[in-house]
Amino acid sequence: MNTDSKSIAFDVEKIRKDFPILSRKVNGYPLVYLDNAATSQKPQVVIDALVDYYSNYNANIHRGVHSLSQEATDAYEQAREKIRSHFNIKKSREVIFTSGTTHAINIVASGFRSILQKGDELIVSALEHHSNIVPWQMLCEETGAVLKVLPMNDEGELELVEYINLLSNKTKLVFVNHISNALGTINPIEEIIEKAHKVGAAVLIDGAQACAHIKPDLQALNADFYTCSAHKMCGPTGVGILYGKEAWLVKLPPYQGGGEMIKEVTFEKTTYAELPHKFEAGTPNIADGIAFGAAIDYLNGIGFDAIANHENQLLAYATEKLLEIEGLKIYGTSAQKTSVISFNIEGIHPYDIGTIVDKLGIAVRTGHHCAQPIMDFYKIPGTVRASFAFYNTFHEIDVLVEAIKKAKQMLT
Amino acid sequence: MKIKDIQEEIIDEFAFFDDWMQRYEHMISLGKSLPLIDQANKKEEYLIKGCQSKVWVYPEFKDGKVLFTADSDAIITKGIVALLLRVFSNQTPEDILKADTDFIDEIGLKEHLSPTRANGLVSMIKQLKMYALAYQSQLN
Structure with a gap:
């Protein structure tokens, strides 16, 4: 030990x-x-971060020229930077704030509607939480893609031999959790990612259960998408992230339309904002995003x-x-x-x-x-x-x- | 015995216990005395929707009265069903329909159940009354 x-x-x-x-x-x-x-x-430091924001610098971000708005924007973007650094993500534009893992998965599932074709295959592991099953079933119903299940054994481990048999050039996307919420199994995601990439499939890793226990290095891991929820790692509810490789995030269409995610709007055509704002329509969850940063500092302080x-x-x-x-x-x-x-x-x-x-x-x-x-x-x-x-x-x-x-x- | 009297009896019975552990112990022993449903009737159609553990309730109509038998895979739930059946089984459809369920609040049962179990309790009562309503409409 x-x-x-x-x-x-x-x-x-x-x-x-x-x-x-x-x-x-x-x-x-x-x-x-x-x-x-x-x-x-x-922890108290996270609760304090929430109270401090609402008591001292509550303002809408990314738009006002006034000082409060700038302070809030700085704090929010600092939190994004803390998250980037924590997960060793290459660029902060690859960190999308979401309401949590479920929201993050739905952004990707929705984006793949325009990419998948009838007969394409997706692989889901037998160990998934419903939030990493249902959005993909909905996607398959809509696109005619086929959902294949990567089975598990009695110990609650994924059967990698079966996985290799399931992979083919029809496979477009594989989604597996990093750690099973129901059983605690740590899945061999490095191998799963590598094998998927060999057939040209993208991989989404649901990290909701993992991030309270381990500190993933997302550049080394090389997943195409990775998600987590702040509330499972001492942070507040209602905030999380979607990490995506820049090339994928550029390729996927926006999930929701609204303020914050636009560059120019006319009634003829709207152009979308750059990453990460393209996926962050509307006023974000500013207070919780900032407190998420405080939670990450706290966890790293313990180690x-x-x-x-x-x-x-x-x-x-x-x-x-x-x-x-x-x-x-x-x-x-x-x-x-x-x-x-x-x-x-x-x-x-x-x-x-x-x-x-x-x-x-x-x-x-x-x-x-x-x-x-x-x-x-x-x-x-x-x-x-x-x-x-x-x-x-x-x-x-x-x-x-x-x-x-x-x-x-x-x-x- | 009339429904109201049975309810009074239950309220007195529960007042006797000092803490919730004893009340649960009592409920568990009540669960063991539940008039069990015939295995053959443990079918999908007699499952009550809205309960997190499985609950089957089977109604019969004999001599103007509704008789219920039931079962559950969780023993505390079985105790709750047993309490309900003690009140509602072997009564006329009319009495079942007009009975209130204040005794549940009076023994503090609802506040000591998790929200999912409390929802299940509401579903069970609703289902018992639905069966009573069905038999009553046969009579009219």
Whole structure:
């Protein structure tokens, strides 16, 4: 395990003090927040960034000549620059602010309407969130393109041999998540991207689940599109990014028409603004964009090596402790996974477990995690999912394990 | 027993418990006493839409009264169904239709359910009343 100097300096109790919500009680018990894969909690610096914007320099950006507008524009563009630098993206014009991953995927899906032809093929992985399935199904219905599924095995890993069989010169686009939200599997996206490029297909990587745990180098990765949502990485809700290689972003038509995205408008013809504004119609989510920048600074201040190191230890500890409970089965057992544990106890419905542990102050997710095809694969209605962040503790895992034992005793 | 009396009985029963853990334990034991639906009737058409766990309810009309049997794959849900059936099963369509469901608020059940479960509860009550309405219109 990684034991660099950063992880030695890692002080989880000190970090927890950065998050006001972590000191509250739920149903009379101290909150144990283990639903980080759904959304992360927010440190005070992110909350402060929002309050500071609205208190001190709220103004519409990119248009006014007045000072407030310039301050707001500068802060917003600085946030874009922070994001560019964080992901090692070549040009800031390749960073499109969106409302989140779903919006980002829809921009690309919509853009491909004018590119795809009948009989073209798209490949979707069996591990996808509904948001990385449905927009492509809609696109296929409209264009006559065919959706092929890259299957997974019992461990929750993608079958790369099958992938190679599916690829052909008909393949135009491949979309895979970097990390599965339902199971935590880290997918071999480097290989997936390289193989797709060999047949001339573009690749979109849904990074929503990954970016809280790892820091992708997008130039090295060489994906054509990459998406993420700020709210899963300590940032505010309602903002995220679409990264696209410049050549693709130039080629794709705009997604929405409106202000901000135009160069000139007459009733005869409108010319579109340059990147990134071409895809940013209307007044953007200024406050949340700026606070997203603050979240990135915060995470980098802790360090992604330290984050991964602590989370991997939590994952190993929780896996060991949970498996001591008789009848408990974990779904998603790849050696390559992040701190997500999806499980069921034999004979007990996941909703029942979720309901009881909630009464004990513990937040876990129950259900199909917006990934019904995965649940169908395992022939289960859903799972209980505990997902850990760097601010979780070993003690909280002990609390979870005791609560699950109690729930099991009540429910059987 | 009249619907109103059964509801009063349930309210008294729940007032007896100190905390929500005990109430859940009670609901779980109620779930185990649910008049179970015949396996053959566990069909798509008897599934209640709007519940996150599966709930089947099967109605029969005998001697002027509606009898319900049911099942669910989640045991707390089964307890909730059992409470509803205790109130609404073996009653006349007319009584079922005019019954209010204030007892649910009075025992604080709704506020202790997740929003998805609370929606499911509303769907269940609606479905029971729909069946009652169908039998009543047969009578008229």
